[in-house]
Amino acid sequence: MAEAEEERAPPSDEEQQQQQQQQQLSSSAGGPADTQPTAPTEGTEERAAEVAAARPQRSDISVEPSLDQFKIRKFFVLRPGTLKQAIKDVEALVDEGVDGSVHSIWLMAEVDHWNNEKERLVIIADNSLLVFKYDFVMFNCDQIQRIPLNIIDRISHGQFSFPKHSLLQREGEGLRVFWDRLREPSFTSRWNPFATDLPCITLTDHPVRSISDTFASLCDIQNFQERLKEAAQKAHAMKPFPGKANGVLVLKQQIHIEAYVGLMSFLGNQNKLGYCMARGNLGF
DSSP: OTTTTSOOOOOOHHHHHHHHHHHHHHHHHHGGGGSOOOOOOHHHHHHHHHHHHHSOOGGGSOSSOOHHHHHHHHBGGGSTTHHHHHHHHHHHTOOTTTTOSEEEEEEEEEEOTTOOEEEEEEEEESSEEEEEEEETTTTEEEEEEEEEGGGOOEEEEEEEEOOTTOSOOOOSEEEEEESOTTOOOOHHHHTOTTOOOOSEEEEEOOGGGGSOHHHHHHTOHHHHHHHHHHHHHHHHHHSOOTTSOSSOEEEEOOEEOOOSOOHHHHHHHHTTTTSOBEETTEEO
């Protein structure tokens, strides 16, 4: 018993060093799991918030452009300053001695007797209805058709129609202006796609009419009809044409186009070949 109760001798210096090394190894083996994570500083939180705000959200990315953006890119008449320059150019071609003062300017589409659709600028003046074929790419007027207002005797407006067995169709309404009621188009003129001696012209809405309020007013065919009727009535009163009744007859009836197959017009209208548009790396 006396031997068991004897106090142990203090450990030597060598044993103390071994114990300290074992404690250091055990503390390092615990690693980061035994340590508490440090709280982020205020500057780090602000930087993270700025990065998250600058990162674009998926919902903000537009996958497909809208129809309006598509039209703005394609139609040259919608390019900034193009329409303003075109109006300036066609106004310079008005002969005040023959046509008088300009009343209004319109952006429309002409539909010929073979159902081909073509872009047009139209001016109603004191004495004339002027129809311009204008190149919005080169800023040049290629053709002018001058129709004296005092020979216009009939204006028809309504839906388009085709022969019973025709393969063609056209939506929307049109406006047809007649100026020689007694002269019917000849057989050769009706079947010639390039004929220009027909005693009438057919107009309809331009495709860009829904882009903005400005273009809606420029392409308003109903307002154009009223303004044309007033100008023609006034021209009949001021300068009566011999052999014609003084007045304009306005009729609501179908605009008939006597075309049956019209493969070229179908392809041309589908691809808008009658308009100045960007077509890939080429312009028409």
